[in-house]
Amino acid sequence: GGEGEREGGRARERGESMAENGRVSIPDHPTFELDGLIRSCLSEDLGDRGDITSLATVGDSVTASGVFVAKEGGVVAGVEVAERVFAMVDDAGVSRSWSVKDGGRVERGDVIGTIEGKARSVLKAERLALNFMQRMSGVATLTSTMRDKLFGSGAKILDTRKTVPGLRVLDKWAVLLGGGTSHRIGLYDMMMIKDNHIAAAGGIEEALRAADSYLSEQGLSVPVEVEVETLDQVDQVLTYLRANPKTFLTRVMLDNMVVRRAEGGDGYDTSLLEKSVAKIEGKLETEASGNINLDSVEAVGRTGVQFISSGALTHSVRALDISLKLKTNAA
Incomplete structure (x- = not known):
């Protein structure tokens, strides 16, 4: 394990930058419960019979050990969730050791953690643990990449409500771990007045x-x-603000003002966004939304807008490739 430990140590050093303020906690939510989610996901997998393949082929006394390895570089998220999965399946029967914390950066080949214990328990928990880690790490990695493109602009990258149903809190936690900023969690904690x-x-x-x-x-x-x-709608908002200085209004979402240039043109036209930000003059917070991706985000950051929200962070993210290599020893 010497080489693996060294790898983990290097990954840990690289990951320190994320944890500037220590651990990034799971977003607060009035009804979400992590253990409840994990319980429901385990029951989805195990049904009413359990892991019949392992029950048939793996003796009760067989032990297994495994190593979580990053198959590509990125930002790791979901370690705390994976830890809870193993704890709920068989806390006493499976020991876990994590060499990378949530928010840590890894390169290809880095060891993220190791597990050892009852083979049946390991096999019962491993896929769910990996599913959470791969998805959350994918979200954190894309967020980190987008945030890096905004370096020097002062703009913050935000998530949206375009999340996997049931996994919103975890999707948003992953965004935070990637260095993003959380938008509202749901319909209850902020008012967003949209076109409808x-x-x-x-x-x-x-x-x-x-x-x-x-x-x-x-x-x-x-x-x-x-x-x-439109600029006309920006004017209407500013007129209301002047007449109602005590309004609860804090932010304007400038939607669909980032337009891909016609065929043959280069990049994105952000002129309407720029004019809107200039017109608002810092009287309200500004947020750009619509057509925000890795190709456009840099240009959007240059407009002076304060927040940039991207559904792409969570609605169609690619999982980070993490493998779990298992070894069993029939006893």
């Missing part, structure tokens, strides 16, 4: 007034964001 709400309320001013009234009546203090797509 504006249409239903009868206009931007009406929607903002209704939001302010509701929050005052309910005694709630949550931030309000409004979505706009």
Whole structure:
């Protein structure tokens, strides 16, 4: 294990940059419970019979050991979740040792952790543990890559609600571990007035007034964001702000203002976004959304916008390739 330990040590050194402020905790949520999620995922896998292949072919006294290895470079996330999976399957029967913490950076070949114990328990837990780690590490890695492209711009990269149903808290945790910033968790912790709400309320001013009234009546203090797509709508928002300085409104989402140039053209046109940011003059926070990807994010960062939200971070991310090599010894 000497070589593996050295690899893990190097990975740990590289990963220190992420943990500048120590451990990044799981996002707070009023109804989410990690153990409950893991229990439900295990029961999805084990059904009403359990792991019938292992029950048939692996003796009760057989032990197994395994090594989690990064098959490519990236940012690791999901270690704490994998740890809980093994703990819930057989805490006493499987020992775990992790050489990379969540948020740590790895290169191809780095050892992330090792497990050892009852083979049946290891085989029961390994796929679920890997699924969580690979997906979360993929999200963290893409977030980190996007954040690096914004270096020097001062803009922060945000996630969205375009997450896997049931896994939102983990998807958003992975974004934080990759150095991103969390947007609202759900529909309950921030008001976001989008085009459908504006249409239903009868206009931007009406929607903002209704939001302010509701929050005052309910005694709630949550931030309000409004979505706009044109300079005229930006003007309407600023007019409301001037007339209502005590509004709960804190941020404007500048939606679909990043346009891919026509065939043969180079890159993205961000001129409308730039004009909107200039018009707002820092009176409200600004957020760009729509068409945000690895190709466009750098240009978007140069417009002076403060936040950039990207559904791509979580809705269609590629898993980081992590393998678990197992060895069993029939006793």
